[in-house]
Amino acid sequence: MSLYRLTISEARDLLLKREITVQDIVSSIFTRIDALEKKVSAFLTLTKDEAFRGAEDAQKRIDRGENKSLLGIPFAVKDNMCTRNIRTTCASKILHNFVPPYESTATTRLSAEGSVLIGKTNMDEFAMGSSTENSGVQITKNPWDLERIPGGSSGGSAAAVAADECIAALGSDTGGSIRQPASFCGVVGLKPTYGRVSRYGLVAFASSLDQIGTITKNVRDSAIIMNAIAGHDPCDSTSAPLPVPDFTAVLGRDIRGMRIGIPKEYFIEGMDREVEQAVKEAIRHLESAGAVPVEISLPHTEYAIATYYIIATSEASSNLARYDGVKYGLRNEGKDLMDMYVSTRARGFGAEVKRRIMLGTYALSSGYYDAYYKKSQQVRTLIKKDFEDAFRTVDVLITPTAPTPAFRIGEKTSDPLQMYLSDIFTISVNLAGVPALSVPCGFTSGNLPVGLQIIGKHFDEEALFRIAYAYEQGTEWRMRKPAL
Amino acid sequence: MKISMEEIEHIAVLARLSLSGEEKEVFGLQLSSILDYIEKLNELDTSDTEPTSHVLLLNNIVRDDIPRDSLPREEALKNAPAHTDKFYRVPKIIE
Numbered sequence: 001m002s003l004y005r006l007t008i009s010e011a012r013d014l015l016l017k018r019e020i021t022v023q024d025i026v027s028s029i030f031t032r033i034d035a036l037e038k039k040v041s042a043f044l045t046l047t048k049d050e051a052f053r054g055a056e057d058a059q060k061r062i063d064r065g066e067n068k069s070l071l072g073i074p075f076a077v078k079d080n081m082c083t084r085n086i087r088t089t090c091a092s093k094i095l096h097n098f099v100p101p102y103e104s105t106a107t108t109r110l111s112a113e114g115s116v117l118i119g120k121t122n123m124d125e126f127a128m129g130s131s132t133e134n135s136g137v138q139i140t141k142n143p144w145d146l147e148r149i150p151g152g153s154s155g156g157s158a159a160a161v162a163a164d165e166c167i168a169a170l171g172s173d174t175g176g177s178i179r180q181p182a183s184f185c186g187v188v189g190l191k192p193t194y195g196r197v198s199r200y201g202l203v204a205f206a207s208s209l210d211q212i213g214t215i216t217k218n219v220r221d222s223a224i225i226m227n228a229i230a231g232h233d234p235c236d237s238t239s240a241p242l243p244v245p246d247f248t249a250v251l252g253r254d255i256r257g258m259r260i261g262i263p264k265e266y267f268i269e270g271m272d273r274e275v276e277q278a279v280k281e282a283i284r285h286l287e288s289a290g291a292v293p294v295e296i297s298l299p300h301t302e303y304a305i306a307t308y309y310i311i312a313t314s315e316a317s318s319n320l321a322r323y324d325g326v327k328y329g330l331r332n333e334g335k336d337l338m339d340m341y342v343s344t345r346a347r348g349f350g351a352e353v354k355r356r357i358m359l360g361t362y363a364l365s366s367g368y369y370d371a372y373y374k375k376s377q378q379v380r381t382l383i384k385k386d387f388e389d390a391f392r393t394v395d396v397l398i399t400p401t402a403p404t405p406a407f408r409i410g411e412k413t414s415d416p417l418q419m420y421l422s423d424i425f426t427i428s429v430n431l432a433g434v435p436a437l438s439v440p441c442g443f444t445s446g447n448l449p450v451g452l453q454i455i456g457k458h459f460d461e462e463a464l465f466r467i468a469y470a471y472e473q474g475t476e477w478r479m480r481k482p483a484l
Numbered sequence: 485m486k487i488s489m490e491e492i493e494h495i496a497v498l499a500r501l502s503l504s505g506e507e508k509e510v511f512g513l514q515l516s517s518i519l520d521y522i523e524k525l526n527e528l529d530t531s532d533t534e535p536t537s538h539v540l541l542l543n544n545i546v547r548d549d550i551p552r553d554s555l556p557r558e559e560a561l562k563n564a565p566a567h568t569d570k571f572y573r574v575p576k577i578i579e
Binding site for chain 2: 345346359
């Protein structure tokens with residue numbers, strides 16, 4: 001078997017048995033990257049030298065008998081998480097040369113468990129987008145069809161995992177940016193509960209919505225990584241001071257009697273018929289495994305996108321004010337200070353980022369604050385309450401992750417609103433702060449992956465893992481690989 | 485809702501963005517159509533609804549004020565486009 005195909009648990013098993021070395025896996029990964037990266041373009045930075053040094057060190061630790069959950073596992077990390085002394089660009093010209101002097105908590109915790117960083121992945125600039133076409137650097141291709149987008153904004157991480165260019169990856173999710181690309185690339189993507197994973201060192205887009213999570217080849221790997229990265233962090237005042245369970249403990253527990261809510265608002269006119277069929281088939285599968293489907297309603301679903309695009313852009317317009325050419329990144333020398341600010345930002349930001357800064361600035365500007373920002377926060381309360389009401393009667397919700405499979409490169413770039421609508425099934429989850437996971441649930445006739453979204457209560461990632469693992473192990477979708 | 489050219493220019497100043505004539509035109513049209521879509525929120529009566537700024541019920545987080553090492557100055561300055569040995573350098577502000 002080619003080592004680049006391994007999952008975390010398979011690789012750890014072979015490493016512990018001394019059947020392979022960390023250098024073997026890392027070599028296999030870089031051979032794979034050399035062969036595929038021209039086609040897929042998932043990475044912005046490769047850290048080959050550091051990875052081989054890390055591999056040598058990890059192997060020594062294994063030889064000494066050390067046993068850590070990620071010891072020797074090659075990881076890819078979305079390029080909006082700060083990695084000390086390794087360029088972190090957010091796929092933006094304005095940060096093209098930024099080398100962080102500090103490390104994000106999530107990647108610190110990965111390293112503490114012995115993982116090996118192999119590179120930083122492409123994304124929509126500042127995580128603003130649904131296709132990774134807004135990258136200021138390059139277009140990432142979907143490994144299942146190189147003429148299609150991988151989804152976004154964590155498109156590089158999802159494509160790298162799907163193409164076996166890494167064993168596992170981290171992404172971030174503000175409105176679906178882990179789950180939608182995971183769905184489009186046929187891999188498992190988890191957005192944990194807001195506050196479950198520290199955001200320290202994650203370059204901020206919309207602070208009340210952003211959350212770091214996992215993109216993996218299977219459900220077990222996601223649980224393994226969550227054991228490493230979840231938990232309170234004094235450096236992030238919004239990280240939750242709650243105990244973290246062993247997420248792998250629920251894997252394999254049967255799902256008989258679990259109540260799965262099917263929100264009727266998530267099966268709508270205009271969604272792809274093959275997606276709808278795959279998701280309904282998955283629900284029947286869960287039912288045959290003993291879960292109890294219950295039709296429920298999330299009545300404010302249709303307001304989620306409008307709410308999101310005010311809250312996210314308002315927070316972004318404030319967060320991105322820091323890019324002014326003074327402390328880091330690009331500077332355009334101007335005739336005075338103001339001219340330096342406006343011309344640096346004009347040159348450094350791409351069109352979508354400018355559009356969102358403009359929208360957010362408008363929504364927060366004098367005279368409009370109540371009509372837009374406050375109104376959106378009020379509707380957010382209603383959306384959150386929809387979930388609270390639903391979770392009084394069901395354990396999880398089951399929906400499609402996205403209304404369509406991966407679309408073609410260029411298909412939606414001219415109409416921002418059409419692009420925003422592709423996030424219709426993922427956005428409410430961020431507004432409510434609840435956790436959700438996308439697991440592959442089939443393929444279209446054109447051989448494009450379809451994702452099933454499982455949504456849980458605040459801090460109940462265990463229910464997601466339990467359902468997702470039961471479904472994954474009862475089906476064979478994970479065996480399929482893109483022909484590259 | 486149609487956003488005027490003057491409004492676009494005003495927002496661009498607030499956002500510290502210099503926009504080309506073409507960008508102003510395109511953003512004007514796009515923001516107008518996005519705001520039309522957002523009008524949808526006015527279908528809902530929220531007069532008695534509290535706003536949610538944050539989903540978790542967290543109170544203010546405080547800690548003891550204990551001095552500790554911070555980022556060394558040269559580390560903090562190393563990404564700056566222009567700096568002296570102690571400060572960020574910017575165009576002259578005061579005449």
